[in-house]
Amino acid sequence: MIIKTEKEKKILYEAGRRLALVLDEVEALVRPGATSAELNSHAERRIKEMGDVPSFLHYTPAGSRRPYPAGLCVSINDEVVHGIPSEERLLKEGDIVGLDIGLRHEGLFVDMARTLPVGNVSKEARDLIFITKESLEAGILAAKSGGYVGDIGAAIEVVAKRGKLGIVRELGGHGVGEAVHEEPYIANFGKTGTGEKLIDGMVLALEPMLTLGSPAVVLGKDGYTFRTRDGSLSAHFEHTIIVTPDGGEIVTC
């Protein structure tokens, strides 16, 4: 989507504000002993209470055979993205947990994710989380109108490489606003000055997924959960942004 009116911009920012609020609440529930289903129930309930729609619930991504069964993705440790919430899945001290969430407010879609430590985690895990967040910030700064999609990937790649982390290559960011996923696809690596041109007002979801080990991923039997092939930890951060001449403006905050 490309934002063309002040009204659209206002709706998008309100959507982002609401989504960040819900994710803050879910974050407060993260603790050893919490189930991933509990986090999801809270997220779905709060989005509906506000009169909005959890946009991941019943969404069928391209290539999937069944709709996603929850409003929140909960991906623990070596799970990279799209972990399905479950009553049986308990968070434990030392885990890291990725929370990915989306909503539709007055017809517009926003999307965001964070990875959090559960209690005390290893220094390696803390660094992974910190650097992944930093790589997203670098990508956002690079999302300037007049630039190119490759500028974003290149900026993310620099931070990941400096941190000696793997970059998941099969998954990436995307356009958003009028649908859960739109063009362009945004790889988390690349070359500056390549790919689609970035236009003022473009709405994008940037989402680096980095790993402590090999970046190779495998898709689980549930058809949704991606995990690292070598079992190494993975982190994921995401914001919905609007492209401006000075870089991305964060909508989901």
Ligand code: MG
């Ligand atoms: Mg996304």
